[in-house]
Amino acid sequence: xxxxxxxxxxxxxxxxxxxxxxxxxxxxxxxxxxxxxxxxxxxxxxxxxxxxxxxxxxxxxxxxxxxxxxxxxxxxxxxxxxxxxxxxxxxxxxxxxxxxxxxxxxxxxxxxxxxxxxxxxxxxxxxxxxxxxxxxxxxxxxxxxxxxxxxxxxxxxxxxxxxxxxxxxxxxxxxxxxxxxxxxxxxxxxxxxxxxxxxxxxxxxxxxxxxxxxxxxxxxxxxxxxxxxxxxxxxxxxxxxxxxxxxxxxxxxxxxxxxxxxxxxxxxxxxxxxxxxxxxxxxxxxxxxxxxxxxxxxxxxxxxxxxxxxxxxxxxxxxxxxxxxxxxxxxxxxxxxxxxxxxxxxxxxxxxxxxxxxxxxxxxxxxxxxxxxxxxxxxxxxxxxxxxxxxxxxxxxxxxxxxxxxxxxxxxxxxxxxxxxxxxxxxxxxxxxxxxxxxxxxxxxxxxxxxxxxxxxxxxxxxxxxxxxxxxxxxxxxxxxxxxxxxxxxxxxxxxxxxxxxxxxxxxxxxxxxxxxxxxxxxxxxxxxxxxxxxxxxxxxxxxxxxxxxxxxxxxxxxxxxxxxxxxxxxxxxxxxxxxxxxxxxxxxxxxxxxxxxxxxxxxxxxx
Ligand SMILES: Nc1ncnc2c1ncn2[C@@H]1O[C@H](COP(=O)(O)OP(=O)(O)OP(=O)(O)O)[C@@H](O)[C@H]1O
Ligand SMILES: [Mg+2]
Numbered sequence: 001x002x003x004x005x006x007x008x009x010x011x012x013x014x015x016x017x018x019x020x021x022x023x024x025x026x027x028x029x030x031x032x033x034x035x036x037x038x039x040x041x042x043x044x045x046x047x048x049x050x051x052x053x054x055x056x057x058x059x060x061x062x063x064x065x066x067x068x069x070x071x072x073x074x075x076x077x078x079x080x081x082x083x084x085x086x087x088x089x090x091x092x093x094x095x096x097x098x099x100x101x102x103x104x105x106x107x108x109x110x111x112x113x114x115x116x117x118x119x120x121x122x123x124x125x126x127x128x129x130x131x132x133x134x135x136x137x138x139x140x141x142x143x144x145x146x147x148x149x150x151x152x153x154x155x156x157x158x159x160x161x162x163x164x165x166x167x168x169x170x171x172x173x174x175x176x177x178x179x180x181x182x183x184x185x186x187x188x189x190x191x192x193x194x195x196x197x198x199x200x201x202x203x204x205x206x207x208x209x210x211x212x213x214x215x216x217x218x219x220x221x222x223x224x225x226x227x228x229x230x231x232x233x234x235x236x237x238x239x240x241x242x243x244x245x246x247x248x249x250x251x252x253x254x255x256x257x258x259x260x261x262x263x264x265x266x267x268x269x270x271x272x273x274x275x276x277x278x279x280x281x282x283x284x285x286x287x288x289x290x291x292x293x294x295x296x297x298x299x300x301x302x303x304x305x306x307x308x309x310x311x312x313x314x315x316x317x318x319x320x321x322x323x324x325x326x327x328x329x330x331x332x333x334x335x336x337x338x339x340x341x342x343x344x345x346x347x348x349x350x351x352x353x354x355x356x357x358x359x360x361x362x363x364x365x366x367x368x369x370x371x372x373x374x375x376x377x378x379x380x381x382x383x384x385x386x387x388x389x390x391x392x393x394x395x396x397x398x399x400x401x402x403x404x405x406x407x408x409x410x411x412x413x414x415x416x417x418x419x420x421x422x423x424x425x426x427x428x429x430x431x432x433x434x435x436x437x438x439x440x441x442x443x444x445x446x447x448x449x450x451x452x453x454x455x456x457x458x459x460x461x462x463x464x465x466x467x468x469x470x471x472x473x474x475x476x477x478x479x480x481x482x483x484x485x486x487x488x489x490x491x492x493x494x495x496x497x498x499x500x501x502x503x504x505x506x507x508x509x510x511x512x513x514x515x516x517x518x519x520x521x522x523x524x525x526x527x528x529x530x531x532x533x534x535x536x537x538x539x540x541x542x543x544x545x546x547x548x549x550x551x552x553x554x555x556x557x558x559x560x561x562x563x564x565x566x567x568x569x570x571x572x573x574x575x576x577x578x579x580x581x582x583x584x585x586x587x588x589x590x591x592x593x594x595x596x597x598x599x600x601x602x603x604x605x606x607x608x
Contacts, residue, residue, distance in 0.1 A: 054401070055399040055400065055401050056368060056399065056400050056401075056402060057396060057397070057398065057399050057400070058363070058369045058370075058371055058395045058396060058398045058399075058400065059103045059119070059369070059370045059371065059396075060102045060103055060370075060371045060373060060392045060393075060395055060396045061102060061103055061104045061105075061106060061115070061118060061119040061370060061371070061372050061373065062086065062100075062102045062104070062105045062106065062373045062375060062389070062392060063106040063110065063115060063144065063148060063372055063373065063374050063375070064077060064079070064086075064105070064106070064107055064108050064375055064376070064377050065108065065143055065144035065147070065374060065375070065376050065377075066108035066109075066377075067108075067376070067377060067378060069142075069378075071380070072376065072378035072379075072380060072381075073378060073379045073380065074377045074378060074379070075089070075377065075379055076088060076089055076090075076376075076377050076378060076379045076381070076382045076385060077089070077375070077377045077385070078097075079105060079107065081107055083105065084101050084102055084103065084104060084105050085099055085100065085101040085105070086099065086100055086105055086389075087099045087100075088100070088382065088385060088386055088389060089382075090382050090383075090386070098386065098389075100389045100392070100393055102373070102392060102396070103118075103396075104118050104119070106118065106119075108377065111156070112148070112151065112156045112157055112158060112159070112162070113162075115148060115159065115372070116159055116162045116163075119135065119159075119370045119372055120135050120159045120162065120163055120370060121166070122368075122370075123135055123163075123300070123368055123369075123370050124163045124166050124167065124300065125166075126298070126368050126402070127167075127262070127264055127298035127299065127300040128167065128170055128264060128266065128298060129296065129298065129404060130266065130296030130297060130298045130404040130405050130406060131298055131367070131368055131402045131403075131404060131405070132214075132298065132299045132300075132301075132361060132362075132366055132367040132368070132402065132405065133298065133299070133300050133301070133367060133368045133369070133370075134300075134301040134302075134303065134359070134362035134367050134368070134369040134370070135149070135159060135163070135300075135301070135302050135303070135369075135370045135372065136301075136302075136303040136305065136359070136362070136369065136370070136371050136372065137149050137303065137304055137305060137372045137374055138305050138371060138372070138373055138374065138388065138391060138392070139305075139307055139373060139374030139375055139388050140307050140308050140309065140375075140376070140381060140384040140385070140387075140388060141247065141249045141250050141253055141306075141307030141308065141309040141314060142249045142250035142253070142307065142376070143307060143374035143375055143376050143388070144374040144376075145254070145304055145305060145307060145372070145374045146158075146252070146254050146304050148372055148374060149302060149303075149304045149372075150239065150258075150304055152236070152239075159302065159372075160235065160260055160302050160304075161232060161235070163262075163300065163302060164228060164231050164232065164235070164262070165228055167179075167181060167262065167264060167300075168181070168227070168228040168231070175269070176268065176269055177266050177267060177268055177269055178266075178267055178268075178269050179264060179265065179266055180224065180263075180264075180265040180267075181224070181225050181226075181231070181262060181263070181264055181265075182222045182223065182224055182225070182262070182263040182265075183197075183222070183223045183225050183231055183234055183235075183260070183261070183262055184197070184217070184220050184221060184222050184223070184260075184261040184263075185197050185234065185235065185238035185258070185259070185260050185261070186204070186217055186220055186258070186259050186261070187241075187242050187243065187256040187257065187258045187259075188256055188257040188258075188259070188330070188354050188355055188358070189243050189255065189256035189323075189326075190256075190322065190323060190326045190486075191326055191329075191330065191353065191354055192354075192479075193205075193206070193217055193220070193354055193358075194241075194256075195217075195219070195220045195221055196237075196238035196239075196241045196242060196258070197221045197223060197234055197237060197238055197241075198221045199241045201219055201220065201221070202479060202483075203475050203476075203479050204217050204218060204219045204220055205217075205218045205219070206218070206354060206357045206358055213405075214360070214361045214365065214366065215357060215358060215360055215361070217358070219472075222263070235260065238258075238260075242254065242256060242258055243255040243256050243323075245320060245323075247309065247314040247315070247316055247320060248313065248314050248315040248316075249309060249313060249314045250307075253306075253307070253309075253314075254304060254305075254306045254307070255306060255320075255323045255327070256306055257303065257304070257305050257306050257327075257330065257355050258303070258304045259301055259302070259303050259304075259358065260300075260301070260302040260303075261299065261300070261301055261302075262299070262300040262302075263297065263298075263299050263300075264297070264298045264299075264300070265295055265296070265297050266295060266296045266297075266298070267295040267296075294406045294407065295406070295407060296404060296405065296406055297405040297406075297407065298405065299367075299405075301359070301362060301367075303359065303362075305331070305334075305355075306323075306327040306331075307327070308327065308328050308331050308384065308387070309324050309327070309328070310384070311324055315505075317505065318489055318492075318493055319486065319489045319490050319493055320493070329353070330353040330354070330355045330356070331355075333349060333352045333353040333355070333356050334353070334355060334356055334359070335391055335394075336349055336352075337349060337350055337352075337356045337363055338363060338391065338394050338395050338398060339394055341363055341364040341397075341398045342394045342395070342397035342398050343397075348363075348364070350363075362400075363398055363400075364398050364399065364400060364401075365400060365401065366400070366401060366402055366403055366405075367400050367402055368400060368402045369398075369400055371392060371395050373388055373389065373391070373392040374388075375388050375389065
């Protein structure tokens with residue numbers, strides 16, 4: 001690739017928004033188009049880069065951003081300027097050097113205009129010819145995706161404003177065609193699609209076009225943009241609605257994937273008979289009022305992906321951490337889809353995330369795709385860089401099958417009918433008249449068929465809208481609950497400045513540390529106390545045991561003593577019994593003697 005030049009200047013008028021009001025407006029928009037920049041008819045013959053319907057691989061361009069942060073140490077990538085191969089250096093790893101080759105390696109000194117000329121210009125030119133095109137920036141957080149695509153700084157205008165400028169410049173310089181340019185701008189935030197031009201339209205669904213035109217975001221606004229300034233104004237408006245936030249790795253980190261969608265409808269311009277005569281005089285044999293009744297519809301997707309991030313390094317917590325998890329998950333799905341496509345697997349998990357579903361056509365379908373791999377040369381991010389380069393290497397294997405999107409334009413047909421009528425009226429010969437009448441009939445028939453098809457489509461759409469309304473009511477309720485929770489979390493975080501957030505986080509960490517230390521101390525004290533109690537209990541137990549033994553001994557002694565005493569008692573009782581008996585007998589003898597004495601002297605007693 002050697003073509004390196006600034007994009008041609010836009011020559012359209014600016015009745016709407018003044019370029020001064022828009023930071024995007026700094027894209028070159030001079031009113032004059034130099035002769036060398038003018039596009040003649042030949043410029044609109046598709047270039048023979050390849051034939052429509054042939055397969056073409058995804059093109060991968062690697063951009064190394066300069067080292068910008070004080071804490072970064074450059075030197076992770078070895079590269080010789082001009083070479084398309086780089087070597088990633090990881091001295092500590094078992095594989096210390098890994099080489100990768102891409103379509104083009106764009107070094108740290110590469111300007112935005114060079115990036116455009118290498119990676120984007122061809123895609124935009126093909127979109128103007130009716131192809132679908134995608135330009136997507138991939139890489140870890142802070143690697144320069146948003147800078148590359150959406151930067152609005154006049155000194156380094158990004159790819160999006162440049163692509164838009166080229167489309168309008170081309171349209172302004174083309175005398176043979178009229179252009180209709182429509183813009184949509186959405187973000188995928190936490191797996192929900194939001195219209196960035198009408199932010200109240202949230203949680204939009206992706207649907208399949210029944211006419212085979214791929215997928216589309218249902219309910220998303222499509223703004224008809226007539227001038228470059230209009231378009232830049234809407235883009236700036238969309239940027240303001242996109243979610244960015246401060247993280248430890250990027251002060252303006254994109255927290256969502258953003259997709260700019262431009263639809264370019266190109267139709268042949270109606271030529272008056274005067275113009276046709278003038279063209280005939282220049283040797284153009286065609287006498288038809290239209291070069292072609294068909295319109296060409298090219299769609300351009302410009303995708304600024306959110307970057308993968310390691311929570312440890314980005315220090316994201318709360319809502320920021322939830323965002324990072326959603327981003328990483330959808331990027332993993334993107335990687336899996338690329339791998340499946342690259343290996344021609346039978347199943348590609350496009351439906352696993354909104355991002356991949358939306359980019360389905362760009363990854364192996366009807367589109368031409370340029371992937372901009374944004375990486376940093378910092379040694380601190382060498383693992384992340386390796387992951388990005390592996391992603392790019394796999395993406396290079398994905399084959400697309402782009403075709404020119406052509407359809408019959410209704411307005412072209414109606415105008416063709418009018419022209420045919422006028423021609424029939426002006427014709428003198430009968431034969432020519434009947435031939436023209438037959439032509440007229442055919443055109444009428446075609447118009448009627450198209451009208452019937454449109455009517456059918458309208459009915460189908462009506463039914464779809466009813467179903468969507470019902471679905472939306474349910475989704476809305478769910479969303480309100482989720483939004484309330486998210487808003488509360490966000491409000492809590494937003495209420496704090498970054499410094500305060502860090503201070504608070506530090507405070508929380510210190511508090512936690514103190515609590516942990518206290519818990520450890522308490523636990524140790526408890527263990528000590530427990531041990532002491534155990535020891536005291538053991539001593540008590542031993543004492544009790546001894547006491548018990550003593551008591552048992554005493555009990556045995558007292559039992560023995562009792563037995564002796566019992567025996568004594570029994571003996572005493574027996575003695576007492578004998579004594580009692582002898583006493584009783586003595587007493588009765590005494591009683592007898594007393595009664596004898598009382599009853600008088602006993603005979604013989606005096607004589608004795
Ligand atoms: N080529 C470059 N030249 C100079 N500065 C750059 C370049 N690329 C990126 N930067 C700067 O690096 C910083 C991070 O860039 P940017 O916001 O584009 O990263 P990102 O890849 O979009 O990150 P995220 O995924 O977090 O959104 C910005 O300050 C940007 O201006
Ligand atoms: Mg970004």
